[in-house]
Amino acid sequence: MTLLQVRNLTTQFFTDEGVVKAVDGATFNLDKGKTLCIVGESGCGKSVMSLSLMRLIPEPPGRIVQGEIMFNDVQGERDLLKLSNEEMRRIRGKRIGMIFQEPMTSLNPVYTIGNQIGEAIALHEGGSNKQVKERTIRMLELVGIPAPEQRMREYPHQLSGGMRQRAMIAMALSCTPDILIADEPTTALDVTIQAQILDLMRELQRELGMAIIFVTHDLGVVAEMADQIAVMYAGKFVEVGTAQQIFNDPKHPYTQGLLKSIPSFEKGTEGKRLPTIPGVVPSLSNLPMGCAFADRCEKVKDRCRGEAVSEDPCNVGRLVRCFYA
Amino acid sequence: MVNERQTYASMIWRQFKKSRLAVVSLFVVAALVVIALLAPFIANERPILMRHAGEWSMPIFDKASLTLSELDVIKDSSSGDLWFINPPIPFGPTTYDLDSVLSPPTKKHLLGTDGDGRDIVSQLIWGSRISLSVGVVAIGIAAIIGIIFGLLAGYFGGWADMIISRLIEIMTCFPTFFLILTVLAFVGPSIFNIMVVIGITGWTGIARLVRGECLKVRGRQFVHAAVVSGARDGRIMWRHILPHALAPVLVSVSFGVASAILAEAALSFLGFGVPASTASWGSMLSEAQEYMDIGWWLTLVPGSAIFVTIMAYNLIGEALRDAIDPNMKT
Numbered sequence: 032m033t034l035l036q037v038r039n040l041t042t043q044f045f046t047d048e049g050v051v052k053a054v055d056g057a058t059f060n061l062d063k064g065k066t067l068c069i070v071g072e073s074g075c076g077k078s079v080m081s082l083s084l085m086r087l088i089p090e091p092p093g094r095i096v097q098g099e100i101m102f103n104d105v106q107g108e109r110d111l112l113k114l115s116n117e118e119m120r121r122i123r124g125k126r127i128g129m130i131f132q133e134p135m136t137s138l139n140p141v142y143t144i145g146n147q148i149g150e151a152i153a154l155h156e157g158g159s160n161k162q163v164k165e166r167t168i169r170m171l172e173l174v175g176i177p178a179p180e181q182r183m184r185e186y187p188h189q190l191s192g193g194m195r196q197r198a199m200i201a202m203a204l205s206c207t208p209d210i211l212i213a214d215e216p217t218t219a220l221d222v223t224i225q226a227q228i229l230d231l232m233r234e235l236q237r238e239l240g241m242a243i244i245f246v247t248h249d250l251g252v253v254a255e256m257a258d259q260i261a262v263m264y265a266g267k268f269v270e271v272g273t274a275q276q277i278f279n280d281p282k283h284p285y286t287q288g289l290l291k292s293i294p295s296f297e298k299g300t301e302g303k304r305l306p307t308i309p310g311v312v313p314s315l316s317n318l319p320m321g322c323a324f325a326d327r328c329e330k331v332k333d334r335c336r337g338e339a340v341s342e343d344p345c346n347v348g349r350l351v352r353c354f355y356a
Numbered sequence: 357m358v359n360e361r362q363t364y365a366s367m368i369w370r371q372f373k374k375s376r377l378a379v380v381s382l383f384v385v386a387a388l389v390v391i392a393l394l395a396p397f398i399a400n401e402r403p404i405l406m407r408h409a410g411e412w413s414m415p416i417f418d419k420a421s422l423t424l425s426e427l428d429v430i431k432d433s434s435s436g437d438l439w440f441i442n443p444p445i446p447f448g449p450t451t452y453d454l455d456s457v458l459s460p461p462t463k464k465h466l467l468g469t470d471g472d473g474r475d476i477v478s479q480l481i482w483g484s485r486i487s488l489s490v491g492v493v494a495i496g497i498a499a500i501i502g503i504i505f506g507l508l509a510g511y512f513g514g515w516a517d518m519i520i521s522r523l524i525e526i527m528t529c530f531p532t533f534f535l536i537l538t539v540l541a542f543v544g545p546s547i548f549n550i551m552v553v554i555g556i557t558g559w560t561g562i563a564r565l566v567r568g569e570c571l572k573v574r575g576r577q578f579v580h581a582a583v584v585s586g587a588r589d590g591r592i593m594w595r596h597i598l599p600h601a602l603a604p605v606l607v608s609v610s611f612g613v614a615s616a617i618l619a620e621a622a623l624s625f626l627g628f629g630v631p632a633s634t635a636s637w638g639s640m641l642s643e644a645q646e647y648m649d650i651g652w653w654l655t656l657v658p659g660s661a662i663f664v665t666i667m668a669y670n671l672i673g674e675a676l677r678d679a680i681d682p683n684m685k686t
Contacts, residue, residue: 085584091514124586131577139578141364141599150595151585202585 033103034209034242035061035084040098042076042083045091049316053079055266056098058342058350059259061210064236066243068253068274070289071263074312077246080263081212084244085129086111086119102126104209125155128203132215134196138187144198145171145183151205170201173238175231193224197231204235211236212244217252229255250293254278262286265323266315271350282347282356284328322353330355368603371679378675381668388665392484399478401448403427403440410437423451447475449482449635458651468653470643476657479635483658486636487665490551490620491613497555499609502562506601507593509563510570520567524560532557533619537628545628554616562608569601603680610673614666621662637662 037059044051053076061067071077082088083095100111104126111119123129131137138147148170149163158166164183171179174197187195196216203211213232217225229252236243245256253260253274260277262270262285270283281287288308310327319325325335334354343349345356372378397404401423402415415421422430424446431438445466447453453465453473461468467476509520536553543549573579574597582596623629624638632639637658644654 087580087583120586120588122586123584129581129584131580133577136577137581139582139596150582150587154586154591199581202581205585 032063033060034063035103036099036101037061037084038099038101040080040083040095040100042079042088042093042095044093046316051316052266052318053093053315054083057261057263057268059261059268059271061242061244061259063209063242064240065258066236066245066256067259067261068245068247068257069261069263070247070250070253072248072312074315075263076266076315077248077263078214081129081214081244081246084111084212085123085127121155124151124203124208125206126208127210127212128206128208129212129214130196130199130203130216132218134192134199134216134219137199138195138202140187143184143186144190144195148183148198148202148205151202155206166205167201170205171198173204173235174198174201175227176201192220193227196220196224196228200228200231200235204239204241207239208241210242210244212246214246215248216245218247218249225252232256250289262289265312265318267323267352268350269324269352276349282345282351283353284330284355285324288327364603368676368679372675375671375675375678377671381671381675384664384668385672388484388488388668391481392488395481395485398443399445399447399449399475399481400443401425401446401451404443406438406440408438408440415440416443423448425451445475445478445481447478449479450474450633451478458647460651461653467657468651470640470651470654471647474635476640476653479640480637480657480661482635483637483640484661484665486547486624486630486634487617487620487662490547490554491617491669493551494554494558494616494620495609495612497552498558498612499562499605501556502559503566503598503601503605505559506563506566507570507598510567511574511589511593511597513571517567520563524563527557527560530557533622536619536623537626540623540628545623545630547630547634550620550623550629554619558612558616561612562605565604565608566598566601569604570597573597573600603676607673607677607680610669610676614669614673617669618662618666 037057040054040057041052042054044053055076057080059067069077069080079088079093084100086095088095095112098112101108102111102122111122114122138144145164145167149167152158152163152166156166167183168179171183176182176194176197182190182194187198190198200216216232217228220228232243233256235241243256245252247253257274260272260274261268262277262283264285270277270281270286277286278290281290285308288306291306292308294305308327313319313323313326319336321334321336321338322328322340325331328335332355340352340354343351344354345351347356391398396416400416402418402421403424404414404416406413406415413421424442427438427440447465451474453469453475455473456462456465456469457473458471459465459469465475465477467480469475470479505520505523509517535557539553540549570593579592579596582592587596620629620636621638621641624636625642627642629638630636640658641655644651644658647654
């Protein structure tokens with residue numbers, strides 16, 4: 032079942048330096064219980080993308096200029112961009128949860144974690160203090176925090192980074208949302224904790240049947256999590272496909288470059304330099320007319336610079352934004 | 357790991373305690389509050405508890421009952437069924453002891469009397485009610501206005517911020533004291549008016565503080581986390597942002613109370629304060645002017661009271677400011 036259908040989502044920031052096209056015509060589907068990974072370098076528009084889905088773009092300077100986000104749950108299908116602020120508020124936290132990169136700063140230092148998770152529950156589900164407390168304890172148990180009845184009375188600074196991210200996940204999942212948007216949730220954690228959190232998310236996904244939109248720049252994480260992958264470059268999706276398609280048969284030169292730059296332990300790579308993609312992401316306020324990746328691409332030809340690239344010019348059968356895929 | 361429940365408040369308190377002067381000041385203020393609350397029991401011209409003709413009564417709450425001096429007269433003539441407890445200071449603020457006008461400190465009048473024979477200690481005690489209530493209520497009003505405007509400006513930004521910030525700037529341009537004088541000249545001096553006027557002219561500092569704090573906290577991720585969990589604007593401002601601004605507001609409030617007390621004293625001194633029949637530290641000073649050359653106690657006593665009170669509030673404010681300053685942590 033398709034839970035979320037995003038069509039031509041375009042978010043722009045109107046700054047003194049000009050219009051920044053942070054997300055430019057993003058289109059994708061998200062199925063129930065599946066994971067979509069959005070991958071890309073820093074500054075390619077990933078986070079703006081996830082904030083746009085929640086309608087949390089600071090306005091001004093930002094604005095979602097066009098597109099639609101069709102959200103299909105038990106209450107039927109509706110366009111999130113057409114809802115009133117109050118209707119949208121009821122969806123946040125209840126139907127769509129979100130967790131952030133920095134577990135250190137995502138919890139309010141003046142309240143206990145039990146208090147904060149309880150707030151999210153009370154906000155959407157109501158219930159007596161006792162019910163809220165019981166549910167808070169259940170959530171903390173669910174995310175694998177030991178001795179939840181004591182932990183819930185502790186303040187964020189008394190918890191480790193991994194524990195805090197678990198508490199954040201408990202908060203985001205406290206109302207069993209249909210979609211969890213995770214914006215680089217493991218980037219600030221060390222690798223062992225990272226693995227634990229990823230395991231936890233997969234386990235919770237199976238248990239609660241939610242869909243996950245996972246925003247990251249870490250292809251290792253993507254390999255572990257993704258059903259679908261969308262590769263983002265300079266505000267546009269350049270390649271979309273299943274995890275298998277992207278990892279086994281990458282078509283876009285940018286995707287190929289990204290995969291090549293993962294360190295590997297295969298024979299023949301010892302002592303060699305890790306391949307990188309030369310250059311940097313172009314400024315989003317001053318994008319070239321043709322392919323934004325042209326300046327960094329090995330296969331670049333004249334056509335790439337002069338002509339806008341459509342979604343699938345080579346008829347691959349999925350979105351591959353390249354003339355020479 | 358020792359599981360120490362250490363809240364922000366307990367951290368501040370620990371830091372605050374390091375300043376001995378501030379702790380002493382806290383006791384001074386606490387004592388003043390107790391004195392102000394219990395003023396009718398401490399200094400009164402009527403007995404606290406009385407038994408007369410088999411009936412118990414508390415004359416301090418009954419303005420129509422006999423005063424101590426009248427009772428003294430009756431006591432000698434009555435049959436003996438009269439028993440009462442005197443308050444520690446057996447004079448009200450408006451008891452005219454015409455036998456000892458302008459008396460220097462004596463055993464009877466511990467700090468002397470004024471030109472009308474009113475006891476200075478009693479006036480001082482009753483005057484503390486005016487000073488403290490003006491200080492607390494006026495700054496209470498200022499804090500409420502300041503917090504609301506500050507939160508609105510800092511949280512919503514844009515137009516709200518523009519309008520409120522300009523309003524703050526306009527308000528700070530006025531010389532506050534003369535504004536208060538002018539307003540009181542129109543609405544008439546009363547303790548209520550004084551509180552309100554000091555309150556609505558004194559909110560700008562707090563508003564600016566809250567606005568700044570709000571801007572600082574607004575971009576922190578836990579505010580985003582509250583938004584994505586579906587909290588309303590009001591809830592985010594009140595529950596998630598305001599607690600972070602509370603400590604600096606508290607500092608500002610304790611300085612504010614001091615300056616409000618001073619403002620009230622100055623207004624009363626100029627005759628724009630409380631009505632003449634009500635004892636206040638400022639009006640005591642004002643009346644003392646006439647006898648400056650012969651009655652030193654008349655100026656020294658209320659002057660010292662104002663000084664000590666304001667000093668105490670300022671010291672508390674300063675210690676609080678140091679306690680919440682993260683750079684001062686040792």
